Amino acid sequence: MADNDLRSFLAAIEASGDLVKIDDQIDWDQELAGIGRLGCERFGPAFMFNNIKDYEGWRTIANPVAGWRRYAVGLGLPANTSIRELYKVYAEREVNLIPPVIVKDGPCKEVVIKGENVNLFDLPTPMVHDGDGGRYLGTWDIVISKDADSGWVNWGMYRFMVHNERHLTGYPRPTSHLGKMLLEGYVPKKKPMPIAIAIGADMPSHLAAAATFRLAGDEALLAGGLGQQAVELIKCETSDLYVPATSEVVIEAEVYWDAVAQEGPYGEYPGYRSGEMGNAIVAKVTAITHRKNPILSLDTTGFMDSSAVTTSISGAISIRRRLEKHGVPVVECYIPPESGVHMAIVSVRKGGAAIAKQVVELLTARRALISKIIVVDEDVDVFNMAAVIHAFSTKCHPQRGTHIHTYEGRANALTPAYSLEERVARRGASVAFDCTWPPEWPREETPIRATLDSMYSPEVQRRVLSRWNDLGL
Ligand SMILES: Cc1cc2nc3c(=O)[nH]c(=O)nc-3n(C[C@H](O)[C@H](O)[C@H](O)COP(=O)(O)O)c2cc1C
Numbered sequence: 337m338a339d340n341d342l343r344s345f346l347a348a349i350e351a352s353g354d355l356v357k358i359d360d361q362i363d364w365d366q367e368l369a370g371i372g373r374l375g376c377e378r379f380g381p382a383f384m385f386n387n388i389k390d391y392e393g394w395r396t397i398a399n400p401v402a403g404w405r406r407y408a409v410g411l412g413l414p415a416n417t418s419i420r421e422l423y424k425v426y427a428e429r430e431v432n433l434i435p436p437v438i439v440k441d442g443p444c445k446e447v448v449i450k451g452e453n454v455n456l457f458d459l460p461t462p463m464v465h466d467g468d469g470g471r472y473l474g475t476w477d478i479v480i481s482k483d484a485d486s487g488w489v490n491w492g493m494y495r496f497m498v499h500n501e502r503h504l505t506g507y508p509r510p511t512s513h514l515g516k517m518l519l520e521g522y523v524p525k526k527k528p529m530p531i532a533i534a535i536g537a538d539m540p541s542h543l544a545a546a547a548t549f550r551l552a553g554d555e556a557l558l559a560g561g562l563g564q565q566a567v568e569l570i571k572c573e574t575s576d577l578y579v580p581a582t583s584e585v586v587i588e589a590e591v592y593w594d595a596v597a598q599e600g601p602y603g604e605y606p607g608y609r610s611g612e613m614g615n616a617i618v619a620k621v622t623a624i625t626h627r628k629n630p631i632l633s634l635d636t637t638g639f640m641d642s643s644a645v646t647t648s649i650s651g652a653i654s655i656r657r658r659l660e661k662h663g664v665p666v667v668e669c670y671i672p673p674e675s676g677v678h679m680a681i682v683s684v685r686k687g688g689a690a691i692a693k694q695v696v697e698l699l700t701a702r703r704a705l706i707s708k709i710i711v712v713d714e715d716v717d718v719f720n721m722a723a724v725i726h727a728f729s730t731k732c733h734p735q736r737g738t739h740i741h742t743y744e745g746r747a748n749a750l751t752p753a754y755s756l757e758e759r760v761a762r763r764g765a766s767v768a769f770d771c772t773w774p775p776e777w778p779r780e781e782t783p784i785r786a787t788l789d790s791m792y793s794p795e796v797q798r799r800v801l802s803r804w805n806d807l808g809l
C-alpha cells in the first residue's frame with residue numbers, strides 16, 4: 337500500500353513543526369476557515385481540526401501546502417529547503433514522469449454511498465469566507481475528466497460549491513482543460529460529462545492537478561514524477577474514471593451538458609472577492625466514497641494560500657521553458673507567491689527594450705495570468721527580493737523602461753485591478769519593467785554596481801571572503 341498518502345504527509349509536517357492540531361469544537365461556518373486564513377496571512381502552520389460542530393467523525397486539514405516549508409515536505413524534502421533548490425528539484429522531476437499503477441482495492445472505498453443515499457450536507461463543507469455564494473467543497477481537490485473523443489484524461493484543481501443535497505456548481509475557467517472538454521466535446525455530443533473530485537489524496541497528486549502542464553499531458557504521470565513513486569489509481573463506482581486510491585473522499589458526478597446553475601462569488605486566489613454570483617457548470621453527484629474517520633482538505637483561498645506557492649513554482653518553470661524555446665536569453669524566472677501569482681521576475685543574459693517587449697508579448701500570447709514582469713540582468717538573484725527591488729528602483733527608466741502590452745479576450749478575469757467591464761470582455765494589459773542596462777550603452781558609460789562581487793578586484797574579494805570565514809560570520 338502506498339506510504340505517500342495524506343496521512344503520511346500530515347505526520348511529516350507535524351514532525352517538522354508545521355502542523356497544529358485543534359481538538360476544541362470549531363464551527364464549520366467561517367470560524368474554521370478564519371483560523372486557516374489568519375494562518376496564511378501570518379505565514380503560520382497548517383491546522384488539523386479534529387472536532388467540527390455538527391460533524392462527528394469528520395476532520396479537516398486547512399492549507400496543507402501554504403508556504404515553502406510544507407511545499408518542500410510535500411516533495412519529500414526537508415522543510416528548510418531553499419526556494420532555489422525547490423525550483424531545481426521540481427524542474428528535474430517534472431520531466432522524469434512515472435506512470436501510475438491500477439489497484440483493485442484502496443482506502444477510498446472503505447465507505448461507499450450511492451445514488452439516492454447521497455447527501456452533500458453529510459460532509460463538513462466549510463463556509464470559507466463571509467460573502468461567498470455558498471459552502472465550498474472543492475478547494476484543494478483533484479478534478480478528473482476524460483476527453484469525449486481521444487480518451488485523454490485530465491486532472492485540474494477547480495473550485496466547487498454545494499448547490500443542494502445532490503448537486504455541485506463549479507467554476508472551471510473557459511480556458512481550463514475541464515471547461516474545454518465540456519464545451520468542445522460533451523456539449524456538441526449532447527452527453528453528460530463524468531467527473532470525479534478527489535479530496536485528500538497524496539500531495540504530489542494535488543501538486544500535479546494544480547500545475548501548469550502541457551496540453552494532453554497526463555497528470556497522473558506527473559504526480560508519479562513529483563513524488564518519485566507511482567501513484568495507485570482505482571476505478572470509480574459509477575464511471576470508468578480512475579482516482580488516487582488513498583484519497584480521503586471521492587465525489588463522483590456528472591456535469592450536465594444542457595444546464596447551468598448559480599455559483600460564486602468566492603474570495604479568490606489574488607486575495608479579493610471580485611464578481612457576482614453567475615451561471616456556472618452544474619454536476620449531479622452519483623456516488624460519494626470515503627475513508628473511515630475521513631479528513632476533508634481545504635484551501636482557505638486568499639493571500640498566501642496553498643495555490644500561491646503551488647501555482648507560482650510550476651508557472652515560473654513553464655515560463656522559463658517557454659522563453660528559452662523562443663530564443664530569449666533567459667537565465668531564471670521566479671514568481672513571488674506574495675504577488676498572488678500576478679508578477680514574474682525574469683533574469684536575462686542580455687537585456688534591453690527589444691527583449692523586454694518580446695518577453696511581455698510571449699507571456700500574454702495565449703493566457704494572460706501575469707500582468708507585471710520585471711526583467712533584470714543575470715547578476716541580480718531573482719529569488720532575492722531585496723536585490724530585485726534595488727534593481728527595479730535604480731535601473732528601470734520610468735519612461736523608456738516601461739513596456740505595456742494590451743489584449744482582449746484572454747485577460748485574467750480574476751485580476752482585481754480590472755473593472756467589471758474589462759473582466760467581462762477579458763480585456764487587459766501586462767507591463768514589462770526593463771531593469772537591465774541598455775546593451776547599446778558603451779561600457780564606460782554603464783554604471784558599476786557598488787557591491788563586493790562587482791566593484792572589487794578578484795584578489796580583494798578572495799581576501800574579504802576568507803577573512804569573513806575566519807571571523808565565523
Ligand atoms: C487551490 C486552487 C484552486 C483553483 N481553482 C480554480 C478554479 O476554480 N477554476 C480554474 O479554472 N482554475 C483553478 N485553479 C487553477 C488550476 O488548477 C490550474 O490552472 C491548473 O493548471 C488547471 O489545470 P488544467 O490546465 O488542466 O485546466 C486553482 C488552483 C488552485 C491551486
Ligand SMILES: [Mn+2]
Binds near residue numbers: 490491545
Ligand atoms: Mn490539467
